[in-house]
Structures are given as structure tokens and as C-alpha cells.
Amino acid sequence: MARRLTLYILIGMVLGIVVGYAVRLAVPADSQAFEYWLRSFGTLATIFLNLIKMLVAPLILGTLVSGIAHMGDSSALGRIGTRAIAWFIIASLISISLGLIMVNLLQPGVGVDMTASAQAVGEVKKLDMFEFIEHVFPKNVIAAMAENNVLQILVFSLFAGVGLTALGEKGKPLVRGAEALAELMLQITGYVMRLAPLAVFGALAKVVAQYGLGILATYAELLIEFYISLVLLWALLLAAGAVFLRARIVQLIRYIREPLLIAFSTASSEAAMPKLFEQLDRFGVPRRISGFVLPLGYSFNLDGSMMYASFATIFIAQAYGIELSIGTQILILLTLMVSSKGIAAVPRASLVVITATLAMFDLPVEGVALVFAIDHFLDMGRTATNVVGNAVATSVITKWEGMLEHPDPAFTERPHAPAHTEHHGTRGLDIRDSDDAGEKKPAADNA
Numbered sequence: 001m002a003r004r005l006t007l008y009i010l011i012g013m014v015l016g017i018v019v020g021y022a023v024r025l026a027v028p029a030d031s032q033a034f035e036y037w038l039r040s041f042g043t044l045a046t047i048f049l050n051l052i053k054m055l056v057a058p059l060i061l062g063t064l065v066s067g068i069a070h071m072g073d074s075s076a077l078g079r080i081g082t083r084a085i086a087w088f089i090i091a092s093l094i095s096i097s098l099g100l101i102m103v104n105l106l107q108p109g110v111g112v113d114m115t116a117s118a119q120a121v122g123e124v125k126k127l128d129m130f131e132f133i134e135h136v137f138p139k140n141v142i143a144a145m146a147e148n149n150v151l152q153i154l155v156f157s158l159f160a161g162v163g164l165t166a167l168g169e170k171g172k173p174l175v176r177g178a179e180a181l182a183e184l185m186l187q188i189t190g191y192v193m194r195l196a197p198l199a200v201f202g203a204l205a206k207v208v209a210q211y212g213l214g215i216l217a218t219y220a221e222l223l224i225e226f227y228i229s230l231v232l233l234w235a236l237l238l239a240a241g242a243v244f245l246r247a248r249i250v251q252l253i254r255y256i257r258e259p260l261l262i263a264f265s266t267a268s269s270e271a272a273m274p275k276l277f278e279q280l281d282r283f284g285v286p287r288r289i290s291g292f293v294l295p296l297g298y299s300f301n302l303d304g305s306m307m308y309a310s311f312a313t314i315f316i317a318q319a320y321g322i323e324l325s326i327g328t329q330i331l332i333l334l335t336l337m338v339s340s341k342g343i344a345a346v347p348r349a350s351l352v353v354i355t356a357t358l359a360m361f362d363l364p365v366e367g368v369a370l371v372f373a374i375d376h377f378l379d380m381g382r383t384a385t386n387v388v389g390n391a392v393a394t395s396v397i398t399k400w401e402g403m404l405e406h407p408d409p410a411f412t413e414r415p416h417a418p419a420h421t422e423h424h425g426t427r428g429l430d431i432r433d434s435d436d437a438g439e440k441k442p443a444a445d446n447a
Contacts (some may be wrong), residue, residue, distance in 0.1 A: 005193060008260045012197035014205055016041075016265075035323040038209060044202025045266060051192045051420030052271045055185050057145035059274055060153050060295050062181030066258075067288030068161025069175045076401075077162070078294070083400060084293045087393050088301040089337075094236060094337050095303040099310030100329055102229040108222045148270070154295050182287065186270035189274040191416050193258075200265040207376050221373045226311055230381050233307055234388060241392040244399045248407075249392075255283045255410050256391045267376055268296060272387050278446025280394060282412065284405035289398045304385025309336050309353045309379060316358065316367035332357060350382065351375065 020041070027034045071077060103109075136151045138144040164171035192301035214224060242249040253260075256279050259272035266272075273294070280290045313332060317324055324332075335357055351368060360363045371378065398404045419425075 005258050008197040012200035013265050016201040017208050020205035023209040024212050027361035031188050034439045038206055043204040045199045046168050048195045048199030049271055053148055055274045058181055059185035061157055062178045063159045063287050063291030064157035066175055066178040067291035069164040073290050079278055083397050084296055091303055092306055095306040096310045096333050098233055099307035103311045103314040104226040109315040134323050148293050151299050185279050187414055196262055199428050216247050227381055230385050237389055237392050241396055244396045252395055255279045260384055260387050263387045264380050267379040269383050269386050282408045284407045285398045286403055290394050293394045293397055295394050301390055301393055303387045303389035304382030305350045307348050308382045312356050312371050317363055319370055320364050393414030
């Protein structure tokens with residue numbers, strides 16, 4: 001199964017759509033049975049996502065601490081961080097600008113039916129940059145790990161890694177422990193990934209049963225034009241990566257296809273992170289680079305989400321017949337550049353950014369209901385784009401540093417827990433058989 005994970009995920013996607021649509025047709029939407037089906041499908045996806053979230057914090061901690069400790073040069077860390085941030089800023093600018101250009105060219109909001117039902121977006125957390133900056137620095141690393149706060153784990157890991165470098169020989173046991181922790185998390189990732197096809201099936205079955213395929217026809221123009229824009233963004237990101245990686249850019253896409261499919265089908269970047277770490281290892285990216293750049297990218301390099309924010313903001317303005325000048329759109333671009341960096345851990349992050357931007361420029365906030373109905377389908381594309389953007393960024397910075405290694409096979413066997421030993425599972429157990437005389441004798445040599 002591990003060798004054919006991509007095939008099983010694709011099968012799960014197809015079956016999820018078919019079964020979800022069948023449930024929508026066969027079961028009344030207002031019945032208790034329909035709610036039961038939705039909860040059953042959702043449980044499959046939730047179990048998988050919970051298991052993935054279990055891995056994220058210790059994986060980042062172990063990978064980053066051991067990576068920095070092995071780097072042996074704090075100036076290298078500063079140089080890599082500067083290059084990463086520079087790449088993220090340029091990629092953000094390209095993503096948001098392309099979103100603005102495409103939505104102005106295609107104008108998907110013109111003629112939109114304004115009778116779309118308003119749906120609750122949930123509580124929108126006000127964007128406050130000062131709160132965000134304060135929130136980056138942890139006051140309790142255990143709490144940060146419990147909440148899977150990537151930025152706070154990153155900050156602690158930076159201090160711990162540099163501190164272990166300074167300790168030298170005294171810190172070696174902890175460095176080896178961090179390495180073992182990272183390897184353990186990747187080993188567990190292999191086990192958890194066996195549930196990925198079921199999770200993909202459940203996630204798509206639930207959303208198709210809940211909304212139906214008809215909603216895709218209703219919003220066909222917006223969906224098609226947004227995905228065309230994402231394809232162009234992929235082309236730009238991969239072209240930029242090819243400048244550094246040359247022919248290996250094609251190889252990179254082949255290596256990351258599984259985390260890409262997981263991100264697309266579950267609409268969760270976090271779900272793809274452990275598998276992306278593993279595949280970048282095999283692609284030739286050393287842990288000391290990926291362990292630092294990838295978590296940083298998950299907070300500051302959400303290319304798909306940023307394109308969506310600019311695309312959806314102007315779409316809503318078009319739907320309400322509001323003309324925005326070039327100057328105003330440039331101001332919106334700059335606002336999104338700043339505000340999109342402060343919502344890494346906020347649920348429905350893109351919708352929060354869009355809502356805040358609409359309010360800031362006196363645009364109708366209730367227009368968010370126009371995109372909320374198909375937000376999951378839009379989220380699938382932008383989440384997959386986030387994975388591509390971060391994989392390219394991490395690989396390019398590794399190549400830039402001259403540290404990109406020769407690739408390992410895209411699939412390699414990991415250690416297996418022992419089973420079916422010569423003791424037939426009885427070693428360490430007090431198991432005895434009865435003989436004909438009724439006496440007990442050892443069934444296996446437990447010495």
C-alpha cells in the first residue's frame with residue numbers, strides 16, 4: 001500500500017465523490033439519517049487530521065533543533081533565514097499581484113446573482129499586528145506544542161538549537177535525542193499515511209453530500225477562472241524554481257505528488273506537512289534546511305491563500321458593482337501583503353483576511369457569503385498551491401546554499417516492528433501448555 005499510496009488516494013477521491021453524491025440523492029437532507037452519514041464521513045477525515053496534528057509539533061521540534069545544532073554556524077542560520085524571507089516576500093507579491101490581474105481580466109463577479117444565501121462565516125478575529133508579534137514569542141513551550149502553534153515552536157527551537165551548539169559535547173545527548181524524535185515522527189507518519197485514502201474518501205464524501213455537485217455548476221465561472229489563475233501561479237513558481245533547480249524541478253513535482261494530493265483532497269496544509277518533510281528528505285534537502293525553512297514557509301509563504309485573498313476581494317467588489325481605482329487596488333495589495341502574514345494559526349485564515357480587508361476599504365463585508373458556499377472547493381486548490389510554493393522555496397534555498405544532495409528513491413522501506421519471531425509471539429509471556437498427566441510445562445524458552 002505504501003508503494004501505491006498515490007493510486008489509493010485517487011481511488012479514495014473518486015469513491016468519495018460518487019458515494020457522497022449517492023447519499024445526497026438517496027437520503028432526505030432534513031433527516032436524522034442524513035446527519036448520521038455526514039458525521040460518519042467527517043469522522044474518517046477527523047481521525048486522520050487529528051493523528052497528523054499529533055505529529056506536527058514534535059516533528060518540527062526534533063527536526064529543527066537537531067538541524068540547527070548540526071549546522072555549527074549561527075551566521076549560516078541568519079543567511080538562510082534572510083534568503084527565505086526574501087523569497088517569501090517576492091512570492092507573496094507575485095501571488096497577490098497575479099490574483100488582482102486575473103480577476104480584473106476575467107471579471108468573474110460581473111453579473112453574479114446577489115440572492116445567494118448568507119451563511120455564517122463564524123467569529124472573525126480582528127487582525128491586530130501588535131497582538132500577532134507578541135503571540136509569536138512563547139511563554140510556555142508545552143502549551144505551544146499542545147496548540148500546534150508553529151511559529152512559537154519555531155522560536156523555541158531556534159533558541160534550543162543555537163544553545164546546544166554552544167554547549168558542544170555536553171549537548172550531544174540532547175541532539176541525538178532530537179534526531180531520534182524526528183525519525184520516530186517520520187516512522188509514525190508512515191503508519192498514519194495508510195489512513196490517508198480513507199480520510200480523503202470521508203472528506204470529499206461529506207462535502208459532496210452536504211453541498212451537492214450542483215453548487216459547482218452555480219459557481220462554475222468563479223471556480224474555473226480561479227483554478228486557471230492557480231495554474232498560472234504554479235507555472236510562475238515552477239519556472240522560478242527551474243532557474244535554480246533546472247531539470248530537477250520536474251523530479252521535485254514527482255516526489256511531492258502524495259503530499260500534494262493529501263493537501264488538495266483534505267484542504268489542509270497541516271495534513272501534508274509530515275509527508276512533505278519525508279519527501280523533501282528523499283529529494284535531497286538536508287533536515288537542517290527543511291526543518292527551518294518549511295515551518296517558516298507554512299506561516300509566511302501561503303502563495304495560494306494570498307492569491308485567493310486578492311481574487312476574492314475584487315470578486316466581491318465586482319458582484320456589488322463597485323468600481324475600484326488602480327490606486328485603491330494597489331493599496332489593497334499592500335494591505336494583503338501585511339495582513340496575510342499575521343493569520344497563520346487562525347481558522348479559515350483566508351476568509352478572515354478577506355473580511356478584514358473588505359471592512360478596511362468600506363466594501364460590503366456580507367459579500368463573503370458569496371464565496372463561503374464554495375469555500376471548501378476553492379480551499380482545495382489554494383492549499384495544494386501552498387504546498388507547491390513551500391516545496392519549491394525550500395528546494396531553491398537549499399540549492400542556493402549549495403547543499404542540495406543527490407536524491408534517494410521516491411519510496412524507501414522504513415524499519416518494521418518485529419513480528420512472527422521464532423518465539424511465535426510468546427516471548428516475555430507466561431504461557432504454559434498442559435501435558436497428558438495434567439502437569440504444566442513451558443511452551444517456549446523465555447530466557
